[in-house]
Amino acid sequence: MAENTYQWPDASKRKLIGKRMNRVDGPVKASGRAKYTYDLVRPNMLYGDSVKCPYAHARVKSIDTSAAEKMPGVKAVHVIHGPDDGAKGEVFWAGTDIVAVAAVDEPTARDAVRAIKVEYEQLPHLVLNDKEPNLAEAEKSELYKVASKETVGDPNSAFQQSEVTHEGYYGSPVITHCCLETHGSVAEWPDKDHLFLHISTQNVPGIGEQVAKAIDMPASNVHVHQDHVGGGFGSKLGLDPWGVAAAQLSKKAGGVPVKMMLNRATELETAGCRPSAYARVKVGAKKDGTLLAWESYAWGSGGPGAPGSLAIPYVWKVPNQQKQYVGVVNHIGPSRAWRAPNHPQMCVITMGALDDLAAKLGMDTFDFVKKNIDLLDPRSKIYSEELDVANDLMQWKARWHPRGDSDTLGIPMEAISLQIGDNQYPPDSASGGSSTIGGVSSATFRAATDAKRQLIAKVAPALNAQPADLEVADGRVRVASDASRSLSWKEACSKLGAQTLTVRGTNPGEGDLTNSGVGGVQMADVSVDTETGIVKINKMVAVQDCGLVISPKQAESQVLGAMIMGVSYALYEEKVMDQTTGTMLNTNMDNYRLAGIGDVGELVVRLMTGPGYDERGVIGIGEPPTVSPGAAISNAVANAIGVRVPFLPLTPDRVLEALEKAQGEGGRA
């Protein structure tokens, strides 16, 4: 039978779906032979570098490139941001590119950069963001975008009815993407009208048009190529000044290739960050744990475009809510999508507050969540099942004890947190928003189905059969009722003659192959050394729903990778800004620390699959499991030391400060 509708095959008929297979590009990567944009060496290639503005907020007054232009080996100089660019040469963050140069090698390009003189007029800047903005002042200032107040239900009377309330501060700072392959490109002009661009991007299909627009040329004349990308995490979706500058430099240098990759410091300072989110939260419940009310005053920053409001409480449909949000405009490199934009921050705030409330109620957080499971509609059932699985994997119930009992400090304590992945981004062709597996698999599957259908139609005459009577199995095309009448795949394809089947899959299309919105549960078990303040991850468990799993090994890797990234942002990552100079202080990987192999503990992943899950089709998994590690780890630390460390990352100084404060207040509660 020839399929004429698109359906994922039944579990009994799946050959490759759900099998543990190796990544197709594994060998080329693990042998060091994969070529990334950064690796390209083109004939006669020049090297680009740039003058960067040292001030967070300034105006470019004048530029003198004459000395650089005269230097031997310097082939092109291009002003990116001159006194007349933008709002009269205004620069909004330190590290902004001002002038680009191309030279025969990197050392010469660096020398040329040093020889360029730029005069700036410094303007007042703001780079910090962790102080609670005063609402009355914020309403008057240009630097604050005050969102309108939101009310759900009747928060005032709900708080009056609440028998237990809790108030606290929660938050996470600005962090960066820190892609190991920095942003950049290699540009060349094979002739004066055509641009050939190798670029490190998550958006091969879309980037050409963006470049074309930026330099005012037809998009069809831009050829974009990329074999592999060394990490993007949301920061390589759009076009950067560097991509354009390489093309401009190449043009000025007569079309020869120009390679322009950011150095690590610029990558960290300017090439994308995740906005901060801080909140003062008040929550209220009945004595039996019934959650009644939420109130929050939240703020955050992420560069010149203030971040939009936070959807808190995250996932929980608390019946009565009062919310206010202030977006802070500041002079740091602009934020970009960061693996599940805003979700980890919202999760940290929400689950931190609820965990503290449960502690005040004297309840195990596990029971608190189960008690209020209906507020997790529409995924209450999934979360409830996942909680039970996670409980088994972590032995939660056997190991949990109340915070009040934890006066033995430094013992491992567990924490729980809930998370939801939000896949409601429109499917697109860029690799972002966790749309890759949903978009690519469904499209690929549709394309394969179409190709098979067309092939069968072509070979049916050779087998003396109707297309509907044929099936494809075990590498052969055969008559379903008579397996002896068959052709090998190769023979069948030869019937196509010179004409090749070209079929493009589309998404969305006919048939419901993808779904969106998933739920997951993560638990963390940590030890805290109360002498040094060092937090150590012993074990983490992630139970994750992601619909039909196409390739379990890689799906698990995605979840593991997300948990590890979570350990990084929970314990180490922070873009540290200096208000005096307006610059980032930790622009290297010694001080912008990532988790290492010894920091992540034992990681356990369980994907929820099978009946009840598979039917939902394919769901992307890149983002959802990134959401909750921060909350899980923060809660585990609170449980271990008996006091909340309000803000991520949970660095030793913050842990010790929280402990000291609690002791000063005469006890830890």
Add this chain to the structure above:
Amino acid sequence: MSDQDSPKDSGISRRKFLKISAITTSAPLVLGPTVLEVEGQEVHVFGPGKVPIALNVNGKRLTANLEPRFTLLDALREKFEVTGPKRVCDRGTCGACTVLLDNKLVYACSVLAIEAQGKQIVTTDGLAPQGQLHPVSAAFVDNDAQQCGFCTPGFVMATKAFVDKHPNATPDEIARGLGGNFCRCGTYAGIKGAVAQLSGQQQKGGA
């Protein structure tokens, strides 16, 4: 991870370098190293300007004219197109540029190309003949220890040297021995799996 434990390798100490720097500036601008006598020892002085260098990379002799300030990493990547070693931090933190220099693990970003002359350099691309996969690379593939893959070649080198030395590593030894490399995508679980596989241990999923 650099040449600290065999000071002879570096040829010249910083203190001695400072002492003779006055001499080098007055030396004539010629190609090729100038040989000076410092404290009774012959010392090669390179530059300023480009000098011819010869490196032995993955069994091949490669030559180029380079300014002496080129690192081994940049020489490999930009002059010889040996791009397994990656440039990520460029200051000896991340391990993405890890190569073997006379069978010792070094960060290629922290060694000058001129210093690597006369030594056997092995990079990930040279671990196995074209078209074949070295067992360490294969263990990475089997355990899905690469996502974007940018840290992978460095990790493969570090892992090779590590399992050669510690055939039955404990988790603590792994944490220390492979603690000089960073991965942003979070492939550590896969790498632990690869180490376990190479040690002939039962592979523990996700652990």
